[in-house]
Amino acid sequence: MTNKKYAFYILIFSICVFLTGCEKETPNSRWSMLKKVDPAPIALYTETAAGQEELLQGIKEETSMMPSIYDVAVIKGKKDTLVAYKVKQMARFKMKRIEKELTEKLKSKYPDEKFTVSSDFKIFLETIRLWDKTQQPDFSKEKAEKRLKEIIKLNNELT
Amino acid sequence: MADSKRKNKTPEQQQYEKFEQKYETKRPVLKNCIKAFFVGGFICMIGQLISYFYIYFFHFTEQTSSNPTTATVIFLSMLLTGFGIYDRLGQFAGAGSAVPVSGFGNSIISAAIEHRTEGFVLGVGGNIFKLAGSVILFGVFSAFVVALIKTIFIMMTGGF
Numbered sequence: 001m002t003n004k005k006y007a008f009y010i011l012i013f014s015i016c017v018f019l020t021g022c023e024k025e026t027p028n029s030r031w032s033m034l035k036k037v038d039p040a041p042i043a044l045y046t047e048t049a050a051g052q053e054e055l056l057q058g059i060k061e062e063t064s065m066m067p068s069i070y071d072v073a074v075i076k077g078k079k080d081t082l083v084a085y086k087v088k089q090m091a092r093f094k095m096k097r098i099e100k101e102l103t104e105k106l107k108s109k110y111p112d113e114k115f116t117v118s119s120d121f122k123i124f125l126e127t128i129r130l131w132d133k134t135q136q137p138d139f140s141k142e143k144a145e146k147r148l149k150e151i152i153k154l155n156n157e158l159t
Numbered sequence: 160m161a162d163s164k165r166k167n168k169t170p171e172q173q174q175y176e177k178f179e180q181k182y183e184t185k186r187p188v189l190k191n192c193i194k195a196f197f198v199g200g201f202i203c204m205i206g207q208l209i210s211y212f213y214i215y216f217f218h219f220t221e222q223t224s225s226n227p228t229t230a231t232v233i234f235l236s237m238l239l240t241g242f243g244i245y246d247r248l249g250q251f252a253g254a255g256s257a258v259p260v261s262g263f264g265n266s267i268i269s270a271a272i273e274h275r276t277e278g279f280v281l282g283v284g285g286n287i288f289k290l291a292g293s294v295i296l297f298g299v300f301s302a303f304v305v306a307l308i309k310t311i312f313i314m315m316t317g318g319f
Contacts, residue, residue: 003244004241004242006242007239007242007244010238031216033211033215060268102255119212120220120221120222121214121220121221122214122219122220122221122224123216123220124212125215154218154220155220156224157220
């Protein structure tokens with residue numbers, strides 16, 4: 001077999017590897033890295049405090065108001081609130097500044113909440129995957145809370 | 160500088176220089192730049208796709224996916240060098256294929272192939288980092304210098 005044929009087979013194999021696994025994806029998360037999803041904010045424990053929906057809607061609106069942010073997902077667990085967002089392409093040079101500004105803004109407006117703010121694609125993707133799972137009736141709150149904590153832990157990993 | 164050099168040359172040498180310039184083939188600089196731009200950009204696009212692949216299917220964040228992405232791009236360029244494909248790409252694109260990290264893999268494997276006939280230890284082992292060694296050395300040294308400057312800057316200003 002010639003070298004060209006080898007290269008061709010490797011290319012085909014690589015494409016197959018890239019494409020595998022897509023079938024298990026939930027509808028929102030499949031394209032969430034490429035296009036705007038804009039999911040509604042959700043609280044895993046709605047019974048713990050009144051006015052949760054308003055609070056979460058407020059957090060989402062505050063985040064969306066920033067001009068360089070275009071897609072926001074908010075999930076509130078028992079203690080933590082995860083805010084994942086996507087930054088416009090040309091504003092990606094100022095990601096750290098945006099994250100700092102947003103954290104300060106949210107903390108000043110909602111001092112009782114514990115926020116985890118992230119512009120990372122992976123965190124956004126996992127948030128959407130969790131959001132999709134919470135829509136299924138057989139997915140328990142405990143599992144969702146555990147997954148939320150895992151996502152927050154993943155966000156704090158540096159290497 | 161150029162004028163002083165010209166003055167030192169004899170009239171014959173100057174005449175020959177003019178004659179040479181007349182018949183010298185001109186390098187298509189703009190064309191080469193455009194080729195390098197597109198091929199280099201294409202390699203970077205493949206790198207971005209690999210990065211997304213690691214983010215999507217594995218537990219890598221945007222920050223942590225850069226390490227396996229770099230390793231994969233280097234590995235692919237090593238394979239392509241072994242198959243003789245990367246050499247042709249290098250001839251076509253020049254700096255476009257040498258400047259991205261894939262050029263690093265190419266420089267290692269091409270040196271290994273070149274010196275294979277001299278044996279595994281003195282040939283391959285002794286020459287495999289002939290080109291890439293300087294890249295690693297300068298990379299490590301410049302990282303050290305930058306880290307030193309940053310540390311001193313933070314110690315002096317307390318950071319911003």
